Amino acid sequence: MTAEPARGASGPLEESAEELYENAPCGYLSTDPDGVIVKINRTLLDWLGYDRADLVGRRTYQSLLSVGGRIYYETHYGPLLRMQGEVREIALELLRRDGSRIPALVNSVARADAAGAIAGIRTMVFEASSRRTYERELLAAQRFAERSAQRLSVLHGLVSDFAAALTPEDVGEVLVRGVRQAVRAVGGAVWLLADDDATLVRVNHAGAAHHPLLLRAPLDADLPHAAAVRGNELIQLASVEAARRRFPGFAEILADIGRDRALFVPLAVGERAIGVVGLSFDDTGEVDDDDLPMLRTLGHQAGQALERAQLHAEAVVRRRQAEFFAALSRHLDEAPGLRQRADRLVARxxxxxxxxxxxxxxxxxxxxxxxxxxxxxxxxxxxxxxxxxxxxxxxxxxxxxxxxxxxxxxxxxxxxxxxxxxxxxxxxxxxxxxxxxxxxxxxxxxxxxxxxxxxxxxxxxxxxxxxxxxxxxxELAESAGLALENGRLYDQERENAHTLQRGLLAGEPLHDPRVAVTTFYRAAGDGLEVGGDWYDAFPIGPHKVALVVGDVVGRGIRAASAMGQLRSAIRALAATGLNPAALLERLDRFVDRFDVGRVSTVVYGELDLTSGHLRFACAGHLPPLVLEPDGDRRFLWGGRSGALAAHAGIRSRAEDAVRLRPGSRLLLYTDGLVERRDAGLEEQMTRLAREAGRRRRAPLTAMLPDLVDALVEADQYDDVCLLCVRFGVEPRFERELPADVAQLKSLRDDFRSWLSAMPLTADERDALLLVCSEATANAIEHGYRACDDGVVSVRAEVVDRVLELTVRDRGSWRRPNPETDRGRGLELIRSLMDRVSIEPGDCATGLGDGATEPGTVVTMRRRLTWKAAA
The missing domain is CATH 3.30.450 (Beta-Lactamase)
Structure with missing residues (x-):
């Protein structure tokens, strides 16, 4: 026999393997340790709609994932891959070239070099449609679980009803009603052993058929309900013929009452049956085999309930009292504070x-x-x-x-x-x-x-x-006294926790006319424990400030302690002049060494107050949001890496840089602002950008609480922490605020900051602040006197040393009443400004024939006197 030629490294076998790789029914790609694609098969290229040259050496595997997938890769997928060397059956969405998505399951394996370092990553991609068989099995399991939950609900409901039944007749009625509903029976009866232990007597007479053997029967009779009690066994008669073969006498009874099938469940206490419940069915009803264990359980529960119903009346009274105390205790425990518990007590x-x-x-x-x-x-x-x-x-x-x-x-x-x-x-x-x-x-x-x-x-x-x-x-007073004391202690601990949280977050405010910083913190729900979310802003030189928002895993004193240590460490590291990426690398080593705040997330940025240059780095944290003065809004997705000391094999931290325009607002936040159990992260971040964009002209200190109210539910399960920075002075001052006098302080703070960039005298600045405040207050009070949802727009601009201030509302003004001291605001404004005009009419001199018109614009001008340079 002639031997076949050997196939070398470049022979047909290699070509066959390459063809298998290229046209495999699943996608393959290989990347370097940083995720850059070095090899990809034709199958995956066809799915994604790319050419090989578009991806190999140019794109990373992470860039092919959706936004949610990229965040998941950074926080879970990547760290697990580097710790375990492989991950399997990860559900992700890949982005096609046209922007559409492919649901997929992926497996990744990290390949190590001789030194044990990761040399590359191989990934296998399967379309999610291949899970159809699994999903069908899952659906079947879900239906089985739902049916099991229904059975469990029947058990719980009947057990609760049994506890309220005081007589055997009550137990029988509850049992028949509940079991008929559970298994769709059309008839039911309960028989109990009489005192002689030789006779079965029917105890529920509602709807009873008047056949003598269905009302009273000897225990030794050849009847299914008697046999079920004698043998303490469940007896199922699937048809009249089946009944005729085993219980001929009962088969005739079954036919006489027009039933097709019957089922008898013993009511047992321990190993002894004290009665039986019988159910009958027509041609529409059926009992699943999976229902039989539930029915047996119900038989035991009903037997115990019947035994309890025969106990002495004093035992029943004591049980009722115990149930009342338990219910009252649960009712009071649902309210945390002292006053709420007192209200619940008297109401009960x-x-x-x-x-x-x-x-x-x-x-x-x-x-x-x-x-x-x-x-x-x-x-x-x-x-x-x-x-x-x-x-x-x-x-x-x-x-x-x-x-x-x-x-x-x-x-x-x-x-x-x-x-x-x-x-x-x-x-x-x-x-x-x-x-x-x-x-x-x-x-x-x-x-x-x-x-x-x-x-x-x-x-x-x-x-x-x-x-x-x-x-x-x-006994009632003893129980109530303890519950009320616990409520008082809760109030005290809650106040202590909030005091601690405020103390941990407190810091010296920044005072620099080139930047304005405002913060907001809302604790989760009404809990006692402090959280691990924090913010910080501090100068790191005459022309630069550091901005930080972080989130420590967990709650309570340990999380608060970790938060305080990380906050102090960042301040210390920032003072050394490290750039953001290097600072996070040093922070990794700090966390590793002292085992504090592991897998915490942090966003750290440094803002140059002279140029608006922002350098930042995100360690597993959500991206900052920039709101431009012209309405543009964008998330800063650069400078990302994993959480602190996550042991994900991170060799170096990344950072990025952007330039903020004067008037821009930068928002840093924790995940409590956007993460929801009932909505996707990408959807919530889109909503955040939209809601923040709507408020870009709101006064700075009023913006954050209003934004949280719009995005966060009252029973939020996570803390919310925000830091917002407005950089520089806008060329024009533009604000919109609700028609609420409580918003005036925020407006004055913003307007004072805008004026501080001009060489004004203190008197001139105070006069302009007073004019702005008075004109806005007039618009709120007079323009929206009968409206709760009005908006006032304030605009200011300086051209050739002339300041023009405009206050606009959409309401309707009325004439001032000369009999009162009210309505003198316009006189004050005219005395401080060079020119004041009101459209559509001057309310100080009347609106013609007394009619009102919606919408008023008050325009005020004043030539400024620049303060002489020192």
Whole structure:
């Protein structure tokens, strides 16, 4: 046999392998450690619509990802790849050349060189459509889970209803109603063993068929419900024929009542059945095999409920009391603070237990009422009586506990409250507060940490044995006292946490006419813990400022401590003259060495106040947003790298630079501003740019809280931290603000900053500030006197040393009333300006025949006197 020629390195085998690579059913690409594409197969090029020359050596793999994918690569994909050497089945979106997207699954493997460093990365790309089979399986699993959740809901609902059922008949009715609904049965019955343990008796008679054997039957009868109890087994009869084969007598009953199938579930306590529930079905109903375990479980639950229903009445009462305390505790725990808990307490007590209730606590040894509630009175006479009695009780109970006279049960309302505080024992007084019959008012001391902290006062029906209920009422007061004390401690801790947060964020404000900085912080929800978000702005020379926003992982004291250390480290490193990338590299080493703030994100920038040159670097942080004076807005996507000390194999940090135009605003923020559980990050960032752009002419200090209100929900689960910088002085001053006098301070601050760039005397600057403030206030008050959503526009410009100030509104003015001192603002404005004009009419001299016109423009001009140079 002749041997085949060997195939060398350049033979047909190599060509075949290359062809396989190029036309494989999945995409392949290889990159260098920085992500630059060095090789890519034809399949992936065809999917993306690129030529090889467009990508190889020119583009990075990350640049082919969507915005969300690039951020995910920086924060998760890349670090995992460098730590583990591979990542698999990552769902991403690739961008085609035409901008459309390809959903894909990717696997990446890092190839190491002899020294162990990453020499290259190979990536395999699969279209997401290949997951169709998996998605079908997932959908089936989801449906199974939904059905399981439905069964669990039935179980939970019935268990809850069983707890409220007081008699075997109640349990039977609840059981039949719930099980019929769960498995779509058309009929149901419950039989229990009689006292002789030899007879089954039907306990639910609603809709019962009157066949004698369905009402009462011997336990040894050849009937399915008797057999289910005897054997403690579930019996399923799939048809009348199946019933005829096993229980001939019952098959005739089943046919007589017009049912096709039946199911019998024993009601068991331990290993013993004490009854059975039977269900019947027509041709539309069915029982899934997966329903059988649920039915068996229901049988055990119902058996236990039936046993409980037969216990002594005292046990039932104690259980009810325990359930009430548990529900009350949960109800109070849902409210964090003291006053909220007091409101919930009295609202729960009235009318469930009391006709009226109030909570009073000791503050500086005197009683302060926190909350009260009462049933509505029947008429005006009884209302007056109730008000009089309540007033007397309040006045008497205001006395100090130490000064209260001795009082016994039956004392007049008010005295018993002071006695309860002094003695720490419940006190009872007879009253007829609301004119609806005799009542008693019980004063129950509230305790916490071994001392009396207040009193719970309740008005009860006088016809009942109140003294026999004092034990229960005392337990109620003990539980309420502890819950209210926890609310007080929560209020105290919350205030301490907020004080700490404010202290950590506080810093010396920047004072430089070339830049204005404003900040805003909102804590997540109403929690006690401080967060790890922070901002900072500080000078690093006579003509440069540092700007920082960061986010430490976690919450609480550890996060706050890490935040403080990182903030101090950045200030120290900035003073050494490091550029942003080098500063972050040194910060990596600091975090690694001291193990503080690992995987925190930071954006750090340095702004040159003479040129507007901004150098910045982002360590895993969201990109800054620039708002230009002409309305252009853009995110700064350069200078990006991973989070601090993420051990992602980062060799060096990147930085970027842009030039800000005078009047530009730079916004730095944390992820709490844009991350949502119900919306994509890219969508929220687009929304941020849109909402911030709408507010680019708002006064600076009013912009940030308004922006947060527009983007962040009230129950936000993450902190929000923002820092906004306005660079330089705009050629023209332009602001828009809501018609709200509270906005005037922000407007004055911005206008003062704009004027400070001009060589004005202090008197001239103060006069212009007063004119601007007065004209804007007039527009708000007179133009929008009956409107809550008006907007006032303010514009100022200097041409040939003449300042022109324009205030515009869209409302309608009215003539000033000469009988009052109001409406003198225009006289003041005219005295300070060279020329004042009002369109469409001068409201100081009237609007013609008294008619009003929407929209007024007040234009004011003044020639400026430049301050002489020093």
């Amino acid at each position: 007590l009235v009318p469930e237990i009391a006709r009226w209730a109030r909570v009073e606590v000791l503050v500086d040894r005197r009683l302060t009422r926190l909350a009260s509630a009462s049933l509505p009175v029947a008429d005006e006479a009884s209302a007056a009586s109730a008000a009089s009695a309540a007033s007397a009780a309040s006045a008497a109970s205001a006395a100090s506990a130490e000064d209260a006279p001795d009082a016994s049960a039956g004392a007049v309302p008010g005295q018993h409250v002071a006695t309860a505080l002094a003695t720490g024992a419940p006190q009872v007084a007879t009253t007829d507060v609301d004119g609806t019959g005799p009542a008693v008012e019980v004063a129950l001391p509230l305790r916490a940490s071994g001392r009396v902290t207040g009193v719970l006062v309740m008005g009860l029906d006088g016809s009942r044995d109140v003294r026999g209920r004092l034990g229960f009422l005392g």
